[in-house]
Amino acid sequence: MKIFISADMEGISGVATNQQLKTPSEYQRFRHLMTADVNAAIEGAYNGGATAVVVADGHGNMSNLLIEELDPRATLVSGNNRVMCQLEGLDESFDGIMFVGHHGREAGSERAVISHTLAGICVNEMKINGQVVGETEMNSLVAGSFGVPAIFISGDDAYVAEVQETLPSVKAAVTKRAVDRFAAELLHPEVARKEIREKAEEAVKAAKQAVPLQVEGPVTFELELKGSQQAMMTTTLPTVELTGPRGIRFTCDDMVTAYKHMWGCVIIAMSATNGVLGSVNA
Ligand SMILES: [Zn+2]
Structure with a gap:
């Protein structure tokens, strides 16, 4: 049972503002928190029956996760010159994809924390075959084309509600209550990680029944x-x-x-x- 994890930073437990991810000293703190959330997902995946986990770091310069702190059972795709962007390393050999620390889309809920679509500097809205998508929906469609179902997400409550409109049966760990684009009511990271661990385990146990999200034709x-x-x-x-x-x-x-x-x-x-x-x- 092979699991792919796409890791982002905005939905990580403890994150409430963009400044936390940009101020150098704060950013270093949040790299530890990001790695800990991803580790909770890896542990949950193994508890649920995973035998291999590949993590792709997908935030900013795509080298945020601290390899020396990562669960040694997983491998890490790090660095940013990637043709497949946040999904580098994904193929049809995987049994499920999990999105850890992801966020709402730019043109979505007004209160989703640090909402944007792929690149806040240039993208206002993205549509696939007429349907507005965020990163999770788009990446789930790519995974679906490899026959890989999206099975787990973690992030704020507005993000989770947004994704569940397209993926109603995805397992979700809510890490915070979104108040505004730059404010959240945070759970303690240990509480959030327990939720991530448990939901990730459930998701992997149910992965065989999950249906890949797919798009027909061009x-x-x-x-x-x-x-x-x-x-x-x-x-x-x-x-x-x-x-x-x-x-x-x-x-x-x-x-x-x-x-x-x-x-x-x-x-x-x-x-x-x-x-x-x-x-x-x-
Ligand atoms: Zn990000």
Whole structure:
């Protein structure tokens, strides 16, 4: 029984504001808390029957988790040059995917803590075949195309409610009550981790019955970006068409190709924020 964990930071127990993840001293504190939440999920997964766990660090620069503190039974995908973004390492050999410390989408609940979709600097809204998605729904569709079901999520209560609209039977550990985008009523991390451990165990025990989330036929992404300069630069790719000053659209034959294409557009859009060569030193 192989389990893939996509780990993010905004939904980790103890996190209430973006500043906590950006201020250097605070950020170091939260790396320990993130690793501890992921360890709770790994322990729960093994208690539920997992025999292998791969964790992909998916927040910010994608190297937040402290390998020296990680449960040694798991391996860790770390570092950010990844064609498959938050899902690098996932394939059809897995039996379930778990989302630890994830968050609500940009155009979702007003109170979901540090809500955004993939890259707050450039994405306002993302749709797949007409349906608005957050990271969890999008990643679940990619996992589904490998036949891998989404079985567990952890994060704030608004995030959990949002995801359960699409994935009603996913097991969920609520780590905090969302008050506002930058405020939460926090559970003590030990309390939250107990919940993560127990729900992760339940999720893995029920993984065989879980149904992968799948999309039929060609996959069309529509992205509403934050700046027109970001949208315009994505049209360097011949597959991308503008749908408005900040809107882009493209279609691919399958979900994995479309996911990589989306990531390519987001990379271009991020780099176009202040001019694409603005930060190149070479
Ligand atoms: Zn994040």
